[in-house]
Amino acid sequence: MHEEPLFDKLTLIGLGLIGSSIARAARTHCAVRKIAALDSSPRVLARVRELEIVDDASGDVEQALGDADLVILCAPVGACGAIARDIAPHLKHGAILSDVGSVKGSIVKAVAPHVPPGVRFVPAHPLAGTEYSGPDAGFATLFKNRWCLLTPIDQAAFERDHSNADNVAPSLSQRAPHAENDAVDALAEFWKRLGAKVEVTTPEHHDLALAITSHLPHLIAFNIVGTADHLEKVTESEVIKFSASGFRDFTRIAASDPTMWRDVFLNNKGAVLEMLSRFNADLAALQRMIEVDDGEGLFDLFTRTRAIRRGIVEQGQDTAAPDFGRPHEKA
Amino acid sequence: MHEEPLFDKLTLIGLGLIGSSIARAARTHCAVRKIAALDSSPRVLARVRELEIVDDASGDVEQALGDADLVILCAPVGACGAIARDIAPHLKHGAILSDVGSVKGSIVKAVAPHVPPGVRFVPAHPLAGTEYSGPDAGFATLFKNRWCLLTPIDQAAFERDHSNADNVAPSLSQRAPHAENDAVDALAEFWKRLGAKVEVTTPEHHDLALAITSHLPHLIAFNIVGTADHLEKVTESEVIKFSASGFRDFTRIAASDPTMWRDVFLNNKGAVLEMLSRFNADLAALQRMIEVDDGEGLFDLFTRTRAIRRGIVEQGQDTAAPDFGRPHEKA
Ligand SMILES: NC(=O)c1ccc[n+]([C@@H]2O[C@H](COP(=O)([O-])OP(=O)(O)OC[C@H]3O[C@@H](n4cnc5c(N)ncnc54)[C@H](OP(=O)(O)O)[C@@H]3O)[C@@H](O)[C@H]2O)c1
Ligand SMILES: NC(=O)c1ccc[n+]([C@@H]2O[C@H](COP(=O)([O-])OP(=O)(O)OC[C@H]3O[C@@H](n4cnc5c(N)ncnc54)[C@H](OP(=O)(O)O)[C@@H]3O)[C@@H](O)[C@H]2O)c1
Structure with missing residues (x-):
């Protein structure tokens, strides 16, 4: 349990569900020697001090960032660009900058231009969460056995491609590719220490895969709960x-943080709309099967969807207990 | 715990998840003195004998039905009409006939014409289930704190309305309404003894309410899991x-029994298609919000959907534990 720390100092920016879970897990697993916290909200920082989950929650930017080896942005996706711009002057040479945003392409676009030379930016996304937010919602085992996707970018290529863009400092030029690789390895070790399984992919592929496994399911859940909310023939109290009988499982997903999800849909628009149009085409076909009483077609589809569930239970991504292992009181 | 039994003999037809759970719960709560089981499948009856959850699983129809006070059809919705026709001659005068089908209007249409004079038919639907089927999947606490909807019909009126239909025996005529009321009360007591909360409504209103709280959620879950199954750009192993990150919760629902769900959609077509068309209209509006970057509209919708979730947790229809209380191993 008490292995060598992987970094001397970790600084987390945004101490909500994810940020505070990283703080707790990093301590539990001795992943770093010290942890500092920054947050735009003084209320959050005050609560973090009460919870005693970091070493420094004073809010002093220079103190928090000046000697940090690993800085992780844990704020909503839409805030990360401005945060990167603001903290850039305070980052130490050799530091690794990362994030946990649920969308990667737009984070890269927003953050990469601000990354100073000598700082290695490795975007990341731990696939773990709950429907709650804020520093009280976090817990140390959130990432255990969950995947964390790293989507490293070729910073040198990025700068070449964007060197005419207004917001890229033209001075940021030659970078050693091996330094980036070392940073990816170091960040991978960090997430493994927190209990996660790590996979490396591109930002684009991440955004496509997450559009179907996360963003579209959330969109559909928000939508069906919205539909139920404004029926005249069935009252809200009946729905509740x-x-x-099924609806309940959608409501948990549809209770997720509105800010986070607004940002996800605005920032992964292309992939989400692509998956949505496939979903719509499939739904039209399914609707047709019902209209024409195609019992065999329905049966076949429902049999295929069972197989996917089996794969998920076998790979340990869910429990095989009935009703998700919800408590059924013993008689 | 050991109260007076409510019926002398209960006979269950179809010993799958629901039927075998009723058997277990009725025993645990001493709701009846004896239980008999019938099933079209000898394999199921053999397993029921091994499990020793009923007193008579011999499969002898006359023996099972001749002296039964309460007979509950627990077979798929599409099978109930034929079962009612076949068992009608064996039912004793004064018996109550019920069912557990997830759709009520079509069950009434299929079963009521076969109900002999002197037998009171009270359709019911316990809102409890898991994604598993068969006699091994059942458990005694399945109905605890869940709703059971009774949808009594005016059998006399039903017969008047359908007296010209081919499949109604014209001899079935005058019935005493108070006998029907007694039967509803007796069945309500039975379900309460099993731990359920009981509500009485009409078959039509049941089918509309369940279309939004159960049938549409299942349809959507089957559909999205189907969509994920045939993408080229994202592999099935990635999806699993x-x-x-969200998809998992849909797969449990989409793992539900194909026969049961085929029957539900074919038998509650009208209400399901009505709810689906509202869902589609709402989804088109949501898609438009994403297309035009309407962050405020998204945020408002997502904030409203949160409130419904709170109502569900407050009314004890779900746990407030993060991630449904799924086990997160302690570090
Ligand atoms: N929740 C999930 O399921 C999940 C899973 C994986 C990844 N993520 C990603 O993790 C990130 C955070 O999500 P979360 O669920 O932890 O959200 P959260 O609980 O709402 O926490 C976000 C925190 O960031 C703070 N913050 C907002 N703007 C800031 C800024 N400009 N500078 C510094 N701090 C700021 C917030 O303060 P206020 O509360 O005062 O605004 C809050 O304390 C998001 O990028 C999200 O996409 C979430
Ligand atoms: N599962 C749920 O979540 C849920 C919830 C509430 C209500 N319901 C309703 O409960 C009923 C049963 O569902 P279930 O989940 O318990 O299904 P299940 O586990 O598949 O059990 C159905 C049982 O009925 C038997 N059966 C099929 N046709 C029959 C026939 N003609 N005569 C006698 N037995 C027959 C089946 O045998 P074979 O296996 O050999 O076919 C099986 O043993 C359905 O009407 C469903 O709508 C289900």
Whole structure:
């Protein structure tokens, strides 16, 4: 359990569900020697001090960032560009900058231009969360056995491609590719220490894969809960009472943080709309099967969807207990 | 715990998840003195004998039905009409006939014409289930704190309305309404004894309410899992690996029994298609918000959907534990 720390100092920016879970998990697993926290909200920082989950939650930017070896942005996706711009002057040479945003392409576009020479930027996304937010919602085992995707970019190529863009400092030029590789390896070790399984992919592929495994399911859940909310023939109290018959599982997803999800849909628009149009085409076909009483077609589809579930339970991504292992009181 | 039994003999037809759970719960709560089981599948009956959850699983129809006070059809919705026709001659005068089908209007249409004079038919639907089927999947606490909807019909009126239909025996005529009321009360007591909360409504309203709280959520879950199954750009192994980010919760629903769900959609077509068309209209509006970067509109919708979730947790229809209380190993 008490292995050598991987970094001397970790600084987390945004101490909500994810940020505070990283703080707790990093301590539990001795992943770093010291942890500092920054947050735009003094209320959050005050709560973090009460919870005693970091060493420095004073909010002093220079103190928090000046000697940090690993800095992780844990704020909403839409805020990360401005945060990167603001903290850039305070980052130490050799530091690794990362994030946990649920979208990667737009984070790269927003953050990379501000990364100073000598700082290695490695975008990341831990696939773990709950429907709660804020520093009280976090817990040390959130990342255990979950995947964390790293989407490293070729910073040198990025700068070449964007060297005419207004927001790229033209001085940022030659970078050693091996330094980037070392940073990816070091960040991978960090996430493994927190209990996660790590996979490396591109920002573009990440955004496509997450559009189907996360963003579209959330969109659909928000939508169906919205539909139920404005029916005249069925009251809201009936919807709530009878929710255990299926609807309930959508409401947890649809209770997720509105700020986070607004940012996700605005920042992964292309991939989400692509997956949505496939979903719509499939739904039209399914609707047609019902209209024409195609029992065999329905049966075949429902049999295929069972197989995917089996794969998920086998790979340990969910429990095989009935009803998700929800408590059924013993009689 | 050991109260007076409510019925002398209960006979269950179809010993799958629901039927075998009723058997277990009725025993645990001493709701009846004896239980008999019938099933079209000898394999199921053999397993029921091994499990020793009923007193008579011999499969002898006359023996099972001749002296039964309460007979509950627990077979797929599409099978109930034929079962009612076949068992009608064996039902004793004064018996209550019920069912557990997830759709009520079509069950009434299929079963009521076969109900002999002197037998009271009270359709019911316990809103409880898991994604598993068969006699091994059942458990005694399945109905605890769940709703059971009773949808009594005016059998006399039903017969008047359908007296010209081919499949209604014209001899079935005058019935005493108070006998029907007694049967509803008796069945309500039975379900309460099993731990359920009971509500009485009409078959039509049941089918509309369940279309939004159960049938549409299942349809959507089957559909999105189907969409994920045939993408070229994202592999199935990626979908399975990254499922914990939202998709996973849909796969449990989409793993539900194909026969049961085929029957539900074919038998509640009207209400399901009505809810689906509202869902589609809402989804088109949501898609438009994403297309035009309407962050405020998205934020407002996502904030409203959160409130419904709170109602469900407050009414005890779900746990407030993060991630549904799924086990997160302690570090
Ligand atoms: N929740 C999930 O399921 C999940 C999973 C994986 C990744 N993520 C990603 O993790 C990130 C954070 O999500 P979360 O669920 O942890 O959200 P959260 O609980 O709402 O926490 C976000 C924190 O960042 C703070 N913040 C907002 N703007 C800031 C700024 N400009 N500078 C510094 N701090 C700022 C917030 O303060 P205020 O509360 O005062 O605004 C809050 O304390 C997002 O990028 C999200 O995409 C989330
Ligand atoms: N599962 C749920 O979540 C849920 C919730 C509430 C209500 N319901 C309703 O409960 C009923 C049963 O569902 P379930 O989940 O318990 O299904 P299940 O586990 O598949 O059990 C159905 C049982 O009925 C048997 N059966 C099929 N046709 C029959 C026939 N003609 N005569 C006698 N037995 C027959 C089946 O045998 P074979 O296996 O050999 O076919 C099986 O043993 C359905 O009407 C469903 O709508 C289900």
